Amino acid sequence: MSLLVIRPDEWNLPLLLHVAGAMVLTGAVVVAAAALVLSVRSDNDDRYPLVHFAFRTLLFAGIPSLIVMRGAAAWIESKEGLENTDSAWLGIGYATAEGGALLIIIATILAWLASRRIRTNPDGPSMMTRISMALTFVLIAAYVVAVWAMTTKPS
Amino acid sequence: MDWYDTLLYLHVLAAFILVAANVTAWAMYVGTAGGSRPSPLVRMAPMGGLLGVVGSLGVLIFGIWLAIYVKGYEVWDGWVLAAIVLWAIAGYAGTTLGRGYEAFRAGEAPAPSLALHLILSGSILLLLIDMIWKPGA
Numbered sequence: 353m354s355l356l357v358i359r360p361d362e363w364n365l366p367l368l369l370h371v372a373g374a375m376v377l378t379g380a381v382v383v384a385a386a387a388l389v390l391s392v393r394s395d396n397d398d399r400y401p402l403v404h405f406a407f408r409t410l411l412f413a414g415i416p417s418l419i420v421m422r423g424a425a426a427w428i429e430s431k432e433g434l435e436n437t438d439s440a441w442l443g444i445g446y447a448t449a450e451g452g453a454l455l456i457i458i459a460t461i462l463a464w465l466a467s468r469r470i471r472t473n474p475d476g477p478s479m480m481t482r483i484s485m486a487l488t489f490v491l492i493a494a495y496v497v498a499v500w501a502m503t504t505k506p507s
Numbered sequence: 508m509d510w511y512d513t514l515l516y517l518h519v520l521a522a523f524i525l526v527a528a529n530v531t532a533w534a535m536y537v538g539t540a541g542g543s544r545p546s547p548l549v550r551m552a553p554m555g556g557l558l559g560v561v562g563s564l565g566v567l568i569f570g571i572w573l574a575i576y577v578k579g580y581e582v583w584d585g586w587v588l589a590a591i592v593l594w595a596i597a598g599y600a601g602t603t604l605g606r607g608y609e610a611f612r613a614g615e616a617p618a619p620s621l622a623l624h625l626i627l628s629g630s631i632l633l634l635l636i637d638m639i640w641k642p643g644a
Binding site: 361374378383386390405496499500 | 508512515516522523526530538547636639
C-alpha cells in the first residue's frame with residue numbers, strides 16, 4: 353500500500369502541458385516510424401507519400417510538441433524549485449529531451465531529403481529512409497525510458 | 508522501484524500508447540483528407556487498432572489497481588468514476604474508428620467521421636485533465 357501525495361494546484365497546468373506534449377510527441381514519432389517502415393516495405397508508388405507524410409508528421413507534430421513538452425518542463429521545474437537539483441530522473445529527462453531533440457531534427461531532415469530523392473527517382477535506394485526510421489526507433493526506446501524515469505523518479 | 512512505482516509506470520505507459528493510437532487515427536484522417544482520397548497510410552489501421560487495445564486496457568487495469576492500492580484513493584471516488592466514464596467514451600470512439608478504418612481500407616465503407624476523431628481526442632484530453640487535477644480528491 354502507498355500513501356497518496358497531493359501536489360499544489362498551481363503545478364497542474366504546466367504538468368498537463370508537459371505530459372500532453374510528451375504524449376503527442378511520442379505518438380507523432382510512432383506514426384512517423386510506422387510510415388517509414390511501410391515505405392521501406394512498399395513498391396514504388398507508395399514510397400513517396402509515406403516518406404513525405406513521415407517528414408510532415410515529424411515537422412508539424414513532432415517538433416512543436418517537443419517544444420511544448422520541454423517548455424512546460426522548464427516551467428514546472430521552476431515552480432517545484434528543482435533548477436539546482438542533481439537527481440538521476442531529471443538527468444534522464446534532460447538527456448532524452450535534448451538528445452532527442454537533436455535526433456528528431458536529424459530524422460526530419462533525412463526524411464525530407466529521402467522524400468525529395470524518391471520523388472525524382474522512385475527506384476532509387478532508400479538509405480536515408482532507413483536511417484531516419486532507425487532514429488525514430490531510438491527515439492521511441494528513449495521515450496519509454498524517460499516515461500519510466502519521470503514516473504518512478506529514481507534518485 | 509516498489510510496487511506503486513511499477514503500477515504507476517505501466518498506467519502512464521499505457522496512456523502514452525493510447526495517445527499513439529489516437530495520433531495514428533488522425534494520421535489516417537489527414538492522409539486520406541477525411542476519406543476523400545486513397546492513401547497508403549490506411550495500412551496503419553492494424554497498428555492503430557493494436558495500440559488502442561493495449562493502451563486502453565492497460566490504462567483501465569493499472570488505473571483501477573492503483574486506485575485500490577493507494578491509501579486515500581477509492582474506486583468510487585468521483586474523479587475515478589469520471590475517468591471510467593471518459594474511458595468508456597474513448598473506448599467506444601476508438602473501437603468505432605478502428606473498425607471504420609479497416610472497412611475503409613477494404614473499400615467496404617466511407618472513412619470514419621471527423622466527429623469520431625474529435626470525440627476520441629476530447630475524451631482522452633479530459634481523462635488527462637481528470638488524472639492531473641483529480642477533482643474532489
